[in-house]
Amino acid sequence: MKEFKTTYPDENYTVHVGHGIFNETLQYYTSGYDDVLYIVDENVHAHFKHTVIKHIKAPVLTRSGEAAKTAEAFMQLVESLLERGIKRSSLVVVIGGGATGDAGGFAASVTLRGVDFIQVPTTLLAHDSAIGGKTAINSSHGKNLIGAFHRPRGVIYDLDFLTTLPEPEILSGFGEVYKHALLNSEKAVTVLMDRTAGGIKAEDLEDSIIEGIRTKMYYVSEDEFESGSRKFLNLGHTLGHAIEYEYKIPHGHAVMLGLYAMMFISNNETDSGLFDLEAHQRYFSNLGYPMEILETLDPVRMLKYMKHDKKNTSDDTVGFILMNNDFQPYFTEIGTGKMVKYIRAMKESL
Amino acid sequence: MKEFKTTYPDENYTVHVGHGIFNETLQYYTSGYDDVLYIVDENVHAHFKHTVIKHIKAPVLTRSGEAAKTAEAFMQLVESLLERGIKRSSLVVVIGGGATGDAGGFAASVTLRGVDFIQVPTTLLAHDSAIGGKTAINSSHGKNLIGAFHRPRGVIYDLDFLTTLPEPEILSGFGEVYKHALLNSEKAVTVLMDRTAGGIKAEDLEDSIIEGIRTKMYYVSEDEFESGSRKFLNLGHTLGHAIEYEYKIPHGHAVMLGLYAMMFISNNETDSGLFDLEAHQRYFSNLGYPMEILETLDPVRMLKYMKHDKKNTSDDTVGFILMNNDFQPYFTEIGTGKMVKYIRAMKESL
Structure with missing residues (x-):
């Protein structure tokens, strides 16, 4: 134990x-x-x-x-x-x-x-x-x-x-395992993707789960009430929650789509090729995540949900967690107009 | 101010x-x-x-x-x-x-x-x-x-x-003013009873209200989460809440009846004449509190409600605040059988 x-x-x-x-x-x-x-x-x-x-x-x-x-x-x-x-x-x-x-x-x-x-x-x-x-x-x-x-x-x-656990439940839970790997290191992500290239089996994930718990414990101990770094645990969740609410899909499925959007926006904001979007799109699809939903998003409805996110402090922006070129998460406020444009651009890119 | x-x-x-x-x-x-x-x-x-x-x-x-x-x-x-x-x-x-x-x-x-x-x-x-x-x-x-x-x-x-404020509202609020005087000192009670002998007027109560706020601030600062002395602020409330719930009367009216019961039980527990019950009965009646309700209490139903009180830690007792011969509040656990007997004895005494 x-x-x-x-x-x-x-x-x-x-x-x-x-x-x-x-x-x-x-x-x-x-x-x-x-x-x-x-x-x-x-x-x-x-x-x-x-x-x-x-x-x-x-x-x-x-x-x-x-x-x-x-x-x-x-x-x-x-x-x-x-x-x-x-x-x-x-x-x-x-x-x-x-x-x-x-x-x-x-x-x-x-x-x-x-x-x-x-x-x-x-x-x-x-x-x-x-x-x-x-x-x-x-x-x-x-x-x-x-x-x-x-x-x-x-x-x-x-x-x-x-x-x-039935397979959809495993698939949903894997969203958070994947998020923790992103917050942990680029290497942790690579290891996890290798382990699950042929599909997700709970018994293969134990090391990643334990690593993920360690990551989560670090953030919740450092910032219990989410005034600072704990927000990083919301990686993928701002749009993820909106998708979950609109499409009634399992939490982890929605988080995984939210993580894809985070990668898309991070690449644009940092003007880098930090994330290989095509590879991720293929990997998420192969595992069974409903990537096709991203092509149907209504940006204005998504924005309405995102504006209820607890991290928001202003009416004109949406608080969002992105990742920088050093593979570190950071919190930023994205203007609502810009966010609509990003969602549209992502839809077109798919 | x-x-x-x-x-x-x-x-x-x-x-x-x-x-x-x-x-x-x-x-x-x-x-x-x-x-x-x-x-x-x-x-x-x-x-x-x-x-x-x-x-x-x-x-x-x-x-x-x-x-x-x-x-x-x-x-x-x-x-x-x-x-x-x-x-x-x-x-x-x-x-x-x-x-x-x-x-x-x-x-x-x-x-x-x-x-x-x-x-x-x-x-x-x-x-x-x-x-x-x-x-x-x-x-x-x-x-x-x-x-x-x-x-x-x-x-x-x-x-x-x-x-x-309409009169019933003033009467209800006065229950807490009176409770704070009890927690403050015997003298504060005497002063308050003198001030209100001819009826309750909000403008006569300002000094007592301010004294009461001081009393309340003392207890909530000393014991925010009610693990000790804050419980004393529940003086009169254990039976009071039960009466309020059963008879749908205003909170302060019920608290005042609960305070009378507290005096009755305190006198019995300490075997003293700490409280002049007849004088209090007359005073509360004259002010307009429905003392006749006390004569109709169903002890078993009252006990059922009191057992949901948040201060309880056991199934066989009811946590209750009483006052001792030094006019100090104290917390005690009263066995359920004994509590039923006290309520019956109080009914007979009225």
Whole structure:
């Protein structure tokens, strides 16, 4: 088992990663609480209720995916915790994919004005969202616009949960793995592309996942509340969220298209050939990402969604993360007119 | 104008109290922001839209009273802020009674994972709830069970807003004024009872209000997250919230009945005559509090609500604030069976 610890001045937590670690590690946390409540993703419950989670009685089940992140589903989740008699001294254990983690963590954050919680991510995607204390639900105006910063007491990432993931889920999660490689180094990207040239298999990704967790931990420890470098973790996400919202495709698929757009705009902004766009287009298509969506984008609608991004500070620009010639991410404000032009130019280039 | 400042290690804020201070003080805060959004209580809007708040364009209106604190009203409030293009760098100004402050502050806390906000309490009751950074909405399981700790950037308490308050609103607000006097000293209680022997007039209360703010500031600065002495501010509230929920009476009315119950139980627990129960019963009745409700309490239903109180740590007891022979508040756990007996004994004594 690998362990990574945050480096805040206090209230640090550990991310545990390994195979078959769930029950023993959970026991370590729950033993300190009189009262433990479980929020479990319905898919995880269906797969594991007779095996690894069979000891969990009366969990609060969440619908899988973004359906867990509507206002109605969220309020129902909070009411279910209250119904079960949750106390400030209780521990909430959230077991599931990224959406369950986001909604479950937010529920723990606001119920009784905040109770302790543990994240148990069960998907490839959730290895990212479970770390860093960001929790959220969706608004009719965009994704993740309602939420809180609420640190978990611990994160248990048991890689055995990945074995039952359907292929689209793996593909979606790989978007964040790829993003972490971009934030890590050019070499990390090359290694990852080599490893996955013939397709993505979860078992081939373990080293990259662990590297990615290390990258994420670095940024969330350095800048918890996203006033500076943490924004870099949004690489690919500004347009990605807009695409996800408009086309209702999985988060990681949308992020991957957003990363392609980031490469296109970075090449233009830096006037360099930093990214081999054709090679990336081919690679993403071969893996199964719906690159054809990029050809259908409505720039004005995309802009409308992007303008709700939490990083924006002005009405006339969109905050965006790009990469420079030294393969370093940077934050910039792109004028709305210029952004429309970039989206149009990208469409024409495809 | 009087000013009180919190004494946290950082991110302190000031409570400004005075007559006619609203616009000048507000200007001091809003000048630091490009973008200001207003949440205004519909009653305040109706009274002051042509005068003191006439410069406020397109405010988000909230329904007055607890109707602002349902899950549906709350989500609508958050969506309205997003609809108006709120950014992380925006300031939200919340103008209204206690419920508007609770819901508006919570909305500021979760929209985009938290934006700055200013509390502008306009009622007697809200002089209490606007200070201390507690925000909340109600659950079907009880009051204030869903919320966050989110410090305002400032609190502007303009006593001129009190001039239009209807009598029941003054009576409700006086519950917290009385509670603060209890927490302050036996002498403060005597002075307050003398001042109000012939009825409650807002203009007679200013010194007591300012004393009360000082008391509240002391506790919220000492123990922001209610792990210790801040609990004392819940004096009268444990049973008070249960009564409020069951009988749908104003908050302060319920708190006053809760304070009477606190006196009854304190006298019994300390085996003393600390509180002259008959005199208090007469005083509260004369002021117009519905003391007859205490004779109709269903102890088991009250207990059910009290068990949802956020201070509880066990299923077999109810956390309760009492006062000892030195007129000091203390926290204790009362067994559920004993609590039922106390409520029955109090009913018989009336």
